[in-house]
Structure formats: structure tokens, C-alpha cells
Amino acid sequence: MITITIIAGFSLCIFFYSAYKIKASLPTDSRDFMDPLPPSLKLIWPFVKLVAYYLGERLSIEYLEKTGKKLQISGVSYILTAEEYFGVRVVSSIGCTLFVLLISVLLESMDFMYLFYGCLFGYFLPLLTLNDLKKKRQLAIVKSLPVYLDFITMSVEAGLNLTGGLSQAVDKGPEGPLKVEFGKVLRDLRAGVNKIDAFRAMADRVQTSEVNSLVSSLAQAERTGASLGATLKVQSDQRRVERFQRAEKKALEAPVKLVFPLIMFIFPVTFMILFFPIVMKFMYDL
Numbered sequence: 001m002i003t004i005t006i007i008a009g010f011s012l013c014i015f016f017y018s019a020y021k022i023k024a025s026l027p028t029d030s031r032d033f034m035d036p037l038p039p040s041l042k043l044i045w046p047f048v049k050l051v052a053y054y055l056g057e058r059l060s061i062e063y064l065e066k067t068g069k070k071l072q073i074s075g076v077s078y079i080l081t082a083e084e085y086f087g088v089r090v091v092s093s094i095g096c097t098l099f100v101l102l103i104s105v106l107l108e109s110m111d112f113m114y115l116f117y118g119c120l121f122g123y124f125l126p127l128l129t130l131n132d133l134k135k136k137r138q139l140a141i142v143k144s145l146p147v148y149l150d151f152i153t154m155s156v157e158a159g160l161n162l163t164g165g166l167s168q169a170v171d172k173g174p175e176g177p178l179k180v181e182f183g184k185v186l187r188d189l190r191a192g193v194n195k196i197d198a199f200r201a202m203a204d205r206v207q208t209s210e211v212n213s214l215v216s217s218l219a220q221a222e223r224t225g226a227s228l229g230a231t232l233k234v235q236s237d238q239r240r241v242e243r244f245q246r247a248e249k250k251a252l253e254a255p256v257k258l259v260f261p262l263i264m265f266i267f268p269v270t271f272m273i274l275f276f277p278i279v280m281k282f283m284y285d286l
Contacts, residue, residue, distance in 0.1 A: 033078075067085055067086070068081070074130050076130070138206065199214070
């Protein structure tokens with residue numbers, strides 16, 4: 001018993017010493033120009049940095065570029081890099097596998113297929129979360145686009161140039177991802193970037209058809225010398241009409257989506273409540 005205790009204590013000492021040396025070998029995590037981490041990532045961040053440091057440099061350039069593009073479209077490129085995102089996927093995979101292992105031990109039913117499914121689910125869970133963030137961000141941008149176009153249109157028609165209109169829209173517009181994107185466009189314009197190039201860079205970051213249409217209209221107005229205020233007003237009206245059409249489409253889809261829960265959950269309970277007194281009365285009469 002004493003020998004086992006000594007071996008266990010020695011093993012723990014080696015484990016903690018190895019963990020300390022590994023942590024000391026990691027570079028200092030400088031996040032001066034990055035957004036703060038969400039609470040869920042703070043818990044696993046040391047393990048994410050460990051995986052990103054030792055495995056990130058072995059990833060292909062194509063994978064890193066593709067992942068970086070996804071992070072940019074989803075609006076989290078200032079939270080974590082492509083290497084760190086891969087670390088999140090690896091840590092999530094290991095965590096889900098350990099969770100399934102714990103459940104299997106508690107239930108005394110070990111099955112390696114469940115461990116494999118847990119590992120697979122954990123690896124793809126961050127990807128599903130990233131796609132969900134992308135859809136929410138694009139929806140928020142499309143929803144607030146008419147408001148910002150109204151601000152810019154009023155400013156341009158009042159005599160300001162496009163940079164001044166963007167400045168007014170960013171100062172007075174609602175909070176959201178579109179305000180951040182227009183702020184980046186405004187920064188590029190003040191840095192001397194061409195107007196159309198700045199908007200095309202924004203369209204490349206956002207990846208929505210509405211913003212692409214806006215950039216195409218601005219580029220056409222720039223080439224033909226058309227009125228910028230009229231172009232922005234047409235775009236604003238069109239975006240607002242499209243928003244109402246999307247709302248009407250969702251309203252028409254609501255009854256169809258309610259059919260399944262009605263049939264599976266609401267109707268059976270209703271029939272049980274209605275027929276229970278009848279059945280009980282019939283049984284007592286017998």
C-alpha cells in the first residue's frame with residue numbers, strides 16, 4: 001500500500017511538473033488588439049492555446065485561409081484566429097468524448113461507438129455554432145441596412161459627401177454588426193482607399209446579396225455620374241420592401257410549421273382531456 005502511494009505521488013509530481021513546463025513553453029498570449037473572450041472560451045482557453053501552438057503550424061495554408069474567411073464572415077475574427085479555432089474544435093471533441101465516457105461509466109454500459117459519436121459531435125459542434133453566428137450576423141445586417149441607408153441618404157441630400165454621410169450614420173445609427181462594418185468602411189475612406197474598393201471589401205466581409213447589390217449600384221453610379229442621393233434612396237426603398245416581403249413569407253410559413261407540433265403534442269393532450277371523463281363514466285357504468 002505504501003509503495004502504491006509513493007508511485008501515485010511521484011506520478012502526480014511528474015504530471016504537474018510536465019504541465020508547468022508545457023505552459024511555460026507557450027508564448028505570451030497578447031490580446032491587446034483582440035476582442036475579449038466570451039466566458040465559455042475563458043474556461044478552456046489554456047487548452048486551446050496549447051493545441052493551437054503545437055498543432056496550428058502543421059495545418060495547411062488552404063485550411064487556415066478558408067477558416068479565417070469563415071471567422072471573418074461570422075464576425076469573430078477579432079476573438080480568435082484560425083489556429084485557435086482549430087484548437088477549440090479539438091478541445092471540444094476531447095471534452096465531449098470524456099463526457100460520454102463518464103456517462104457510460106455511470107451507466108455501466110461501455111460502447112466505443114458512443115465514444116466515437118461523442119468525439120465526432122464535439123469536433124463539429126464549433127462549426128455548427130460558427131454557422132449559426134454567421135446566419136444571425138447576416139440577418140442583423142440585412143435588418144438594419146435600410147435604417148443606415150436612410151441616414152446616409154438624408155445626409156447626402158443635405159449636402160454632405162459620402163464620407164460625411166457615413167460618419168453621421170455611424171454616429172447616430174443603431175448598434176449592431178452593420179455599424180461595425182460601416183465604421184471599417186469609414187476608416188478605409190479616411191485612410192485614402194478608393195470609395196468603391198472600400199465598399200467591395202465590406203461586401204467581401206459580409207457576404208450578403210443585399211450588400212452586394214448596394215455596392216454594385218454605387219459602382220454603377222460612380223461610373224455613370226448618376227446622383228448618389230437618388231441611388232441610395234432607391235436602394236433603401238428596395239431593402240425595406242424586401243424586408244416586408246420576408247416578414248410576409250415567414251407569416252405564411254407559420255401555419256405549416258405549426259402542423260407537426262399540433263398533431264404530435266397538442267391534439268393528443270386535447271383528446272385525452274375531452275375523452276377521459278367519458279371513458280371513466282363508461283367504465284363506472286359497467
